[in-house]
Amino acid sequence: MSTRCAVFSAGSWGTAFGMILADAGCEVTLWGRRQELVDGINRDHVNADYFPDVELPAGVSATTDPAKAAEGAEFVVLSVPSQTLRASLRAWAPLFAKDSVLVSLMKGVELGTAKLMSEVIGEVAEAAPERIAVVSGPNLAGEIVRRQPAAAVVASADEDVARRLQAACHTGYFRPYTNTDVVGCELGGAVKNVIGLAVGIVDGMGFGDNTKAALITRGLAETTRLGLAMGADPHTFAGLAGMGDLVATCSSPLSRNHTFGMNLGRGMSLAETVAATKQTAEGVKSCESVLDLAGRHGVEMPITRTVFEVVHEGKPLGVAVKELMGRSAKPER
Ligand SMILES: NC(=O)C1=CN([C@@H]2O[C@H](COP(=O)(O)OP(=O)(O)OC[C@H]3O[C@@H](n4cnc5c(N)ncnc54)[C@H](O)[C@@H]3O)[C@@H](O)[C@H]2O)C=CC1
Numbered sequence: 001m002s003t004r005c006a007v008f009s010a011g012s013w014g015t016a017f018g019m020i021l022a023d024a025g026c027e028v029t030l031w032g033r034r035q036e037l038v039d040g041i042n043r044d045h046v047n048a049d050y051f052p053d054v055e056l057p058a059g060v061s062a063t064t065d066p067a068k069a070a071e072g073a074e075f076v077v078l079s080v081p082s083q084t085l086r087a088s089l090r091a092w093a094p095l096f097a098k099d100s101v102l103v104s105l106m107k108g109v110e111l112g113t114a115k116l117m118s119e120v121i122g123e124v125a126e127a128a129p130e131r132i133a134v135v136s137g138p139n140l141a142g143e144i145v146r147r148q149p150a151a152a153v154v155a156s157a158d159e160d161v162a163r164r165l166q167a168a169c170h171t172g173y174f175r176p177y178t179n180t181d182v183v184g185c186e187l188g189g190a191v192k193n194v195i196g197l198a199v200g201i202v203d204g205m206g207f208g209d210n211t212k213a214a215l216i217t218r219g220l221a222e223t224t225r226l227g228l229a230m231g232a233d234p235h236t237f238a239g240l241a242g243m244g245d246l247v248a249t250c251s252s253p254l255s256r257n258h259t260f261g262m263n264l265g266r267g268m269s270l271a272e273t274v275a276a277t278k279q280t281a282e283g284v285k286s287c288e289s290v291l292d293l294a295g296r297h298g299v300e301m302p303i304t305r306t307v308f309e310v311v312h313e314g315k316p317l318g319v320a321v322k323e324l325m326g327r328s329a330k331p332e333r
């Protein structure tokens with residue numbers, strides 16, 4: 001019998017990951033908010049809002065009923081904007097089987113609590129770390145639905161759980177590696193959105209590859225610094241969930257965070273940029289929560305701080321660049 005999976009919800013990455021699971025042989029139910037979207041998936045095998053030109057596999061169906069989606073699911077996959085997870089999960093968690101594995105696809109840190117998504121899941125669903133897994137890595141949904149080769153990390157404190165999830169989502173085009181460093185994988189994913197936004201800004205300002213390489217490398221350095229303070233394995237940041245995701249996000253026109261930054265860098269106002277962004281660009285909010293998290297651990301994150309100042313405090317870009325470059329000289333490490 002095939003493995004049952006529920007995916008909340010039918011946005012960009014939820015739909016693409018649902019496709020992976022179905023291609024790997026699972027029976028997948030996507031939960032979506034809008035009846036029209038759900039009907040389109042069931043009738044035409046197309047998610048018209050996100051991927052109108054992609055045919056979803058027969059193993060993917062959809063419902064607006066969270067109980068129906070969750071029924072009998074061995075893996076419950078969560079893929080909503082990070083800042084909305086807590087409220088949604090309060091309603092959904094009682095519907096999940098007690099032995100189901102709760103999988104986060106999200107790359108963000110909660111505002112106000114500075115919690116990682118696995119921590120929010122553990123708290124709201126009252127799930128032990130062994131029941132929680134995360135998927136992270138360079139996985140632009142727009143490439144995945146075209147079945148272009150990609151690799152990812154599936155992480156859980158319980159290696160057996162990670163292996164089970166790995167088997168459930170391993171296809172000819174999607175190669176998942178296991179890891180037990182949940183904190184490192186989640187941090188890599190959340191902070192790269194902030195760095196991707198910064199790289200988008202300098203791209204938009206017309207700076208070249210030296211500037212971008214410096215931001216990517218120093219961005220990874222500040223991510224690793226925070227990770228070490230939180231007990232993560234430094235090797236994780238050299239892997240798919242660290243450097244891998246930074247490379248994809250910071251170089252792709254498909255990245256919402258990179259595009260958001262690019263629009264700002266080209267001179268669009270924050271309000272215009274927000275209005276032009278139709279999907280979730282997590283870095284816009286996570287620059288604040290990551291900075292909060294760093295403060296709680298006494299870690300300095302100058303690039304993240306600068307993104308926060310530009311996006312939320314209206315610091316002019318020229319001033320931001322000058323200040324970052326004018327920081328006191330120091331050794332590389
Ligand atoms: N799109 C991508 O390429 C990738 C995205 N991610 C991460 O996946 C997470 C989800 O992002 P996307 O799917 O890209 O975003 P999206 O904007 O495409 O979709 C978000 C989905 O959540 C739903 N939603 C929004 N607010 C909600 C609420 N209050 N309650 C319930 N549902 C709500 C929307 O209807 C939509 O279906 C983010 O954390 C993102 O960083 C990770 C890897 C790749």
Ligand SMILES: O=C(CO)COP(=O)(O)O
Nearest residue numbers: 137138139140255256257
């Ligand atoms: O996480 C992603 C790729 O791995 C998607 O990046 P964006 O959210 O910036 O589109």
